[in-house]
Amino acid sequence: MRIAWGITGAGHLLEASVDVLKYIKNEGHDLSIYLSGAGEEVLRMYGLFNRVKSLTGKGYYNELILEKDQERSYPMTGRFSLGKYDLLVVSPTTSNTIGKIVNGIADTLVTNAVAQAGKGKVKTLIIPVDLEAGDLETVLPSKLELELCQHCEVCEAAEACPQDAITPGVEINLLKCKGCGICQQACPYQAITGGRKITIHMREIDIENTHKLFDFDGVEVLASPEEVKKFLTKE
Template sequence: MKRIAWGITGSGDLIKETYDVMVDIKNKSDIEIMVFLSKEGETVMKWYRMWNDIQKDFPNFKTDAGPNSPFIAGPLQVGYYDALIIAPTTSNTVAKIVYGIADTLVTNVVAQTAKGKTPIYILPVDQKRGTVKTVSPEGRVMELKMREVDVTNTEKLAQMENITVLERPDDLYEILGLNNDK
């Protein structure tokens, strides 16, 4: 059985799509998924009215109590988990990872996991120059302009050792060796 750790940051963009993919993966496989949320991830789950869903679908999730609490980095570093997934990932989290700042649960977990052999998969929301369409918690389609600094940091992230940048939530099927036949 595969075990993965899935970290959720404070991104509203791609949260619903990513969540739907992870629930589908959980339901169609025997992969054990341990979910942990940054403080902002918890806020976004509540804002998007997904808080009850996560409690139902992933009842043993963990929330950020500090950079090393709950203790997730150690088990990831020694290979207890087969992969670390951070999806979706805010530009703030990407910037911190790129510049080696490990002052939150998510950034510390990535920094410590990168020192071991467990592969890291990150889905940044700010990937392409220009504008992207996203959906507000009320279901309204919005257009956001990507900032140059954020796209540049995503490009730097893709060059880091032991980190693979994902382009979209559906990429999770492939990295976990599953078919995307929702």
């Protein structure tokens, strides 16, 4: 199959999405990956950008497409209105992107892809972060835990960081962080965590928006990226 996969800026379901992308590639499908601007940033923060990049770059319809290279009219998404893909998957899908889709807004790379897929009748699978009301456990990228920081004269973690992303005793600049985890090893007080779990509350408006998607023509909402495997067919 010729598959397009959009990644938006959510930490939740991100690693599970990358695992399914790898599966799809190994199964021999063509795979274009579309990253929203936030999707690219968040992939880097969680140390997953290079894994995603390594799945692409092997010819036509196997590209990594970045929002920042597509200016404001997102010409690459014309492929969807021309029906060039068999399937569009968006996973993970942020509350922001869902809110835009259900209101007919197409002003990012991924929201344009979904809009054009509707016009070109390309089947679309959406895996939202906000699906059911209630609390959700999710994981953080690298984090300087201030209550554990000993404010050492020389911060070993900051010294070790190849991105110069750490302001000792203050914070990690996540826009510089590449999620390599070297800082976690370097700090003798384990004051930097990676993948710490937190519980967040789903907002009612985000759940409402997701539920509006259930009635969209040509769109199916799935609970996990793993479920995408059911939609893959051999040529």
